[in-house]
Amino acid sequence: MLKYKVIELSTVTDETIEKTLNSATPEGWRIENIHFTMRDASKRPSMAFLLFTRDEPEDG
Structure with missing residues (x-):
């Protein structure tokens, strides 16, 4: 099963993006x-x- 994750950054710099990645x-x-x-x-x-x-295994 495909799982999604959204991360919001309120401070947008190359450092914050790199740290999050x-x-x-x-x-x-x-x-x-x-x-x-x-x-x-x-x-x-x-x-x-x-x-x-x-990808995560489906819950039975």
Whole structure:
């Protein structure tokens, strides 16, 4: 069964993204997508949502 995990980052820097990726991948999670939200007045993202998946055995 495919399981999903979404992690929200309110501070979006290369360091926070890297830390999140390095903490989730050893647990078997695979990054599928990163979605950035922007503010009108800034070119930098205000938030990021990282979507991960992993296969887990089905519960009987």
